[in-house]
Structures are given as structure tokens and as C-alpha cells.
Amino acid sequence: MTETPAIDPTDLMWEYLKGFHAVHHMAIGNELGLFAKINEAGEGGRTPASLAADLDLHGLYVDVWCKTGYHYGLLEEGEAGCFVLAEMMDKLLVNAGDPRNLAPLISSTVNYGSDDLRTYAENFRTGGTHRFQEHGDDFSRHVGDSTAGFHTVVARRMLGGIPGLKGKLEAGAKVLDVGCGIGGLMMKVAQAWPNCECVGVDIDPHGVQQARAKVAASDVADRVTVEAVGSDGIGHDGEFDLAIMFEVLHEIDDGIRPDVIKDVAKSLKTGGVMFILDETYPSDLSGLRDPSYNFAVQTQFNELIWGNVVPTIEMQRELFAGAGLKEVAREPIGGIFTMLVAVKE
Numbered sequence: 001m002t003e004t005p006a007i008d009p010t011d012l013m014w015e016y017l018k019g020f021h022a023v024h025h026m027a028i029g030n031e032l033g034l035f036a037k038i039n040e041a042g043e044g045g046r047t048p049a050s051l052a053a054d055l056d057l058h059g060l061y062v063d064v065w066c067k068t069g070y071h072y073g074l075l076e077e078g079e080a081g082c083f084v085l086a087e088m089m090d091k092l093l094v095n096a097g098d099p100r101n102l103a104p105l106i107s108s109t110v111n112y113g114s115d116d117l118r119t120y121a122e123n124f125r126t127g128g129t130h131r132f133q134e135h136g137d138d139f140s141r142h143v144g145d146s147t148a149g150f151h152t153v154v155a156r157r158m159l160g161g162i163p164g165l166k167g168k169l170e171a172g173a174k175v176l177d178v179g180c181g182i183g184g185l186m187m188k189v190a191q192a193w194p195n196c197e198c199v200g201v202d203i204d205p206h207g208v209q210q211a212r213a214k215v216a217a218s219d220v221a222d223r224v225t226v227e228a229v230g231s232d233g234i235g236h237d238g239e240f241d242l243a244i245m246f247e248v249l250h251e252i253d254d255g256i257r258p259d260v261i262k263d264v265a266k267s268l269k270t271g272g273v274m275f276i277l278d279e280t281y282p283s284d285l286s287g288l289r290d291p292s293y294n295f296a297v298q299t300q301f302n303e304l305i306w307g308n309v310v311p312t313i314e315m316q317r318e319l320f321a322g323a324g325l326k327e328v329a330r331e332p333i334g335g336i337f338t339m340l341v342a343v344k345e
């Protein structure tokens, strides 16, 4: 039997409504630079009037935004009518590059998630989709910005921590970034491991175009290339020491997913490593209320319209088995992702 949630049902509804508004409050604060200005002021904080004057905004709007932010626990009281950022809010909302920074995710939820969700009722009737790749240039950039905070951690700490891989990366491994998007992760890999060569592949023309421009303007242009993939697949055979997929496995159309994973495995050398960081969907009802699956459950709902099916552990294992890959590590990361490491046998 399913347990009744501990929270009063009426309170639960009000909390959800509050969450909707809090997300928009944060997106506005990010867009207008309000959090950044308060952060710059440090312990002294800022008055609403000085923020409004500095950012050329309406006084009453900023005053109410500050008070609401205090109500939400995003801001705290400073001295003499000033507001300061609450604990951790510099990391969560301001510091780009911090893996905990949620500002790009908050902005894309408001800017793109809302538009997607408004079409849900119609899509529930028709089963229609509006795929990731159909959203356009700006969307692909927003997604790349949302994942960027994690790229350094993945490139240095996580890949370097896989037994046996650090030596190969130092010596100069050939790395395939499957679903490279706008290219941030493979560039970080190339920067972290100066002897490595990276090839990024993606089916999203917007991502591929931006990745090519970013790589061309970077200090790793001689070691990183970007390839568009189509229905004929990745087109490499036994070439790579490592294949990485960050936030990609659940994005691959489940109708072709077994073939894509086989294709990635084919591109690896024997003994090559597949590294995946992605969501795992709960396998049963108890998992749906287990907080460690929060992000996976939310992603599955938000991304229904992109045609995505977030795989369960059983589905992930079947994919590996079907592609001749042996799972050697599985670890929950930050209560959000699962890290999966598999080796080509």
C-alpha cells in the first residue's frame, strides 16, 4: 500500500503554487541582475531603492521582489534596510561555473519549459512531440549553459577517478563525446588532459554549429573536432579509448537507443570505457517517492514532449548487455545523476 504523504494536503497545494512563483521570482532576479548586484555588495547588502536606481528599474517592483525573496528564504536582512543573499545563494544562483549553480536551469525552465508545458494537454490527446532538436539555437545554448557547471567536475575529477583511466588520459586517449551539444564538456576534457584528442558527435544541427564555433575560437581547436551524425550512425570503428555521454542516454529516442549504444560500443577499442552520467528512472512505486529519484521523475515529466523515455536500471543493463558492454561501476551522484561506467569486452 502507498503511504500517505506526511504533509497536510492543503499545505501541499500551497507549497506547489509557491514553488511556481518562486521559480519565476528567481528567473527574474537572474535576468535583471538583481542577485548578482546584491552578491557584489557582500555583507553590506543593498537597499531595494539603490538596486532599482543602479539597474534602472521601477522602485516598487524591486521593493516587492526583495521582500518576496526574503519570504522565500532567498534573501536575508542586512543592515539599515538592506538585503543580502541567504546562505549558499551565491553558489546556487550567481557563480557561473559552480556545479551547484541552478540559474541556467531556472531560466530555461521559465523560458522554454513553460512553452512546452502549455502544449501538454493537446499532446496528451495526440501523443505529439516537440523534440529537443526542434527548439532552436537559443534553446541548445541554454541547455549547454545548464550543464556547463558540471563539465569541469566530470572532465577532471570523475574521469580521472575511474580506475585505470587516469594513466590513459595523461598519456593521450582518444575520446568520443556522444551528444556533445554545444561542445562544453569535450573542450573541458581536452583542456584537462592536454594529450587527449576529442571527437564530439550530435544529431542537433544547432548544437553542432555552436560547438564548431566554440571549438574554433578555443585553445584546443587542434585536438577537438565536431561531427554531425544522422541515421547512418557515428561511423567510427574500434577507435576510441573512452566514450562519454553526459545527460544524453535518456535523450536518445528509445526506439533506436539499443542501436545507438551498439554503435557507440563499436566505436570503442576492446577494453575501451563508456562513461555515462544521466538520470535513472525508478523501477517501482516506492522509487517514485524516494527523494533520490526526484530529478529523474521530474525530467521524465518535463521531457515527455521531447519524446524522451528515462531508462530504469533494468533498461540500462539491457542496453549494455545488448552492446557487449560490462558494467563495472554504478554510483549515485549528488542525488541527481547516476554515474555508470562500462567496459567493452
Ligand SMILES: C[S@@+](CC[C@H](N)C(=O)[O-])C[C@H]1O[C@@H](n2cnc3c(N)ncnc32)[C@H](O)[C@@H]1O
Pocket: 132, 133, 143, 144, 147, 148, 178, 179, 180, 181, 182, 183, 184, 185, 201, 202, 203, 204, 207, 229, 245, 246, 247, 248, 251, 252, 253, 260
Ligand atoms: C541534454 S543535451 C546534453 C549535451 C551535452 N552532453 C552537454 O553536456 O551539454 C543531450 C544531447 O544529446 C543529443 N542526442 C540525442 N540523441 C542523440 C543521438 N542519437 N546521437 C547523438 N546525440 C544525440 C541531443 O541532440 C543533445 O544535444
